[in-house]
Amino acid sequence: MIKFFICAVTILILSNCSLVTPRTQKDYSEPFRVSWSRNLDPKYDTGNLPIALNWPLAYEGLVFIGDNNGYMRAYDIKNGRKLWVEKDLIGYHAAPTIYKENLLYGDIEGRLYSRHYLTGKLNYVVDLGASIETEPVVENGRMYVQTRNHKIFALDYKTGKILWAYKRSIANLTTTQRASRPLIVKNKLYVGFADGTLAAIDINEGVLAWESKLAPTVKFNDVDASPIWFNGNLLIGSLSGPLSLVNPQNGLVLRTLNFNVSRSPIVKDDVIYLLTTEGTLVELDKNLQVLKTKRLAKRALSSLVDWKGELAVSSVDGYMYWIKKSDFEILKKHWLGHVSSAVFGQMAISDDKLALMSSRQRLYIFE
Numbered sequence: 001m002i003k004f005f006i007c008a009v010t011i012l013i014l015s016n017c018s019l020v021t022p023r024t025q026k027d028y029s030e031p032f033r034v035s036w037s038r039n040l041d042p043k044y045d046t047g048n049l050p051i052a053l054n055w056p057l058a059y060e061g062l063v064f065i066g067d068n069n070g071y072m073r074a075y076d077i078k079n080g081r082k083l084w085v086e087k088d089l090i091g092y093h094a095a096p097t098i099y100k101e102n103l104l105y106g107d108i109e110g111r112l113y114s115r116h117y118l119t120g121k122l123n124y125v126v127d128l129g130a131s132i133e134t135e136p137v138v139e140n141g142r143m144y145v146q147t148r149n150h151k152i153f154a155l156d157y158k159t160g161k162i163l164w165a166y167k168r169s170i171a172n173l174t175t176t177q178r179a180s181r182p183l184i185v186k187n188k189l190y191v192g193f194a195d196g197t198l199a200a201i202d203i204n205e206g207v208l209a210w211e212s213k214l215a216p217t218v219k220f221n222d223v224d225a226s227p228i229w230f231n232g233n234l235l236i237g238s239l240s241g242p243l244s245l246v247n248p249q250n251g252l253v254l255r256t257l258n259f260n261v262s263r264s265p266i267v268k269d270d271v272i273y274l275l276t277t278e279g280t281l282v283e284l285d286k287n288l289q290v291l292k293t294k295r296l297a298k299r300a301l302s303s304l305v306d307w308k309g310e311l312a313v314s315s316v317d318g319y320m321y322w323i324k325k326s327d328f329e330i331l332k333k334h335w336l337g338h339v340s341s342a343v344f345g346q347m348a349i350s351d352d353k354l355a356l357m358s359s360r361q362r363l364y365i366f367e
Contacts, residue, residue: 032320032334032366035353036080040067041361054092055345056355056363063348063355064103064117065363066092072105074120077353077365084120088113093131095346099138099157106132106145114160126160128153133179142203146179150193154206164206170194181226185248190234192223198236198246212251215241226264230272231286237261239277245288257288262300263346273311275301281313281328294328296321303346307354314343314356320366336362
């Protein structure tokens with residue numbers, strides 16, 4: 001039952017899934033060093049394994065993480081000392097964001113919270129009506145989030161007052177139920193939707209400027225990766241469509257690459273690194289030419305960060321990799337220790353520490 005559920009979650013979240021097979025000690029190679037960890041697993045009935053889909057925020061020597069019971073926690077990232085814990089009503093599907101002194105985050109019933117990041121003191125709660133699937137984005141005092149019912153909200157970050165909302169009608173119910181984190185550039189908000197569309201919305205009025213169809217399939221065609229800004233254009237992909245370079249002025253697709261990405265690419269020194277649903281790490285140059293690839297896992301890779309001058313990569317297999325940039329050699333590899341472990345969220349970095357949350361609700365800090 002547990003194996004089946006992990007596979008089902010993986011299908012809906014990142015990629016196609018085959019049955020998970022147990023691993024033995026021989027699967028280990030040289031591990032990362034775990035500085036400290038916390039088990040945030042709530043009580044549950046036998047056969048009902050709660051899965052963590054959210055991920056931590058690391059900021060100025062602190063790490064913030066929520067659990068499925070609705071507790072938001074703050075720790076010292078160096079030693080794991082708990083700074084504060086506050087009880088909300090239910091769990092979370094994304095990480096918090098910090099803007100000035102405000103910790104901003106949403107829960108799976110649609111409540112958006114603002115707390116003081118050092119004390120946990122509550123500033124306000126706003127009910128947006130549906131699960132908040134992305135970490136908030138704040139630009140010039142305005143906060144933007146996407147909810148599971150395909151709605152974009154713009155709010156005043158100080159008060160939580162709703163300034164406008166854009167609702168997209170999505171007839172197709174077979175979606176991955178993830179959401180694209182908005183990207184704000186100048187006066188436009190760029191965001192993907194579950195009907196395979198990338199849209200540009202005016203940030204002042206909440207009016208659609210243009211839309212562009214990127215994923216042509218009928219089912220699971222969500223554009224759920226977040227767009228990135230690359231050389232004056234938008235670079236975005238989806239689980240079922242190609243990686244696309246898009247003109248931000250009119251939505252015209254300038255170029256496509258045949259990669260189904262599992263997470264937004266990252267750009268470092270004019271080089272693009274991306275992860276695929278087939279478990280492959282890819283490096284592109286500034287002209288989007290493939291420089292090298294390496295198959296790391298049998299299923300999807302889930303998160304990628306530049307860490308200690310090299311690349312840290314996580315997978316839904318429950319493995320962590322530290323990869324040499326120059327030739328994609330696996331420098332270190334670490335298994336999270338359980339057949340039901342996976343990483344569905346993203347990793348975070350502060351003070352040279354790397355934080356992640358496993359699907360079994362274990363918070364790990366690596367050094």
